[in-house]
Amino acid sequence: MCWAKELGHTKILLLGANGRTGRGILNLALEAGDDVTAVVRSKDKLADIDHPNLNVLAGDVCEPEALQQILPGHDVVISTLGPRSPTKAACRIYSDSAVAVVDSMQKCGISRLLVVSTALLFLSSKLLDRVLRFIARNNAHNASLMENTILASKLEWTIARVGFLNEKKSEEYRLAEGALPEGSNSIPRAALAHFLITEAKQSNHPCNIVGVSE
Helix, strand or coil: CCCCCCCCCEEEEEEECCHHHHHHHHHHHHHHCCEEEEEECCCCHHHCCCCCEEEEHHHHHHHCCHHHCCCCCCEEEEEEEECCCCHHHHHHHHHHHHHHHHHHHHHCCCEEEEEEEEHHHHHCCCCCHHHHHHHHHHHHHHHHHHHHHCCCCCCCCEEECCEEEECCCCCCEEECCCCCCCCCCEEEEEHHHHHHHHHHCCCCCCCCCEEEEC
């Protein structure tokens, strides 16, 4: 079942907080006065951030038992997890984390999930898109497995598919449900972070796959 709701003060469980997009989300959430629990491999990853609304926990995002200890009390889970390299092993972070997160959320009764995926999964007959999908086939394959796990769940999910991420300071973005907006296949990390925080609070696209670009 999917529904739309708007949250004020939000308790966010953030996965991938030490990445560049994750840090953008973290900063926006803390500026808004939200509570954030960041799950990282090592607390040292966020040692440079000290804030009373931030709780940094070391844990394995692919271990359901660990997540089930952390999840209760949160309003939303935001995942920006992704591979640091295009190898088969690295790309499994998509699929392995999705299984653990979905299972844990359903057992804990937490429903709202936002994840970042790849625009490579949008159907396209363009030669460049087909070449890119072949080059990044491990990424696309495991992202597809991740999405299938989420779609089969009973959660209130939103999947944000994005193309190339850049470091522009702009927070402006365009959206399309079921496609990448025409005219650009890239997005500033700051804009993606802004979209995810907005979606976490307003739930404008429950149970939808949206393309996000600049």
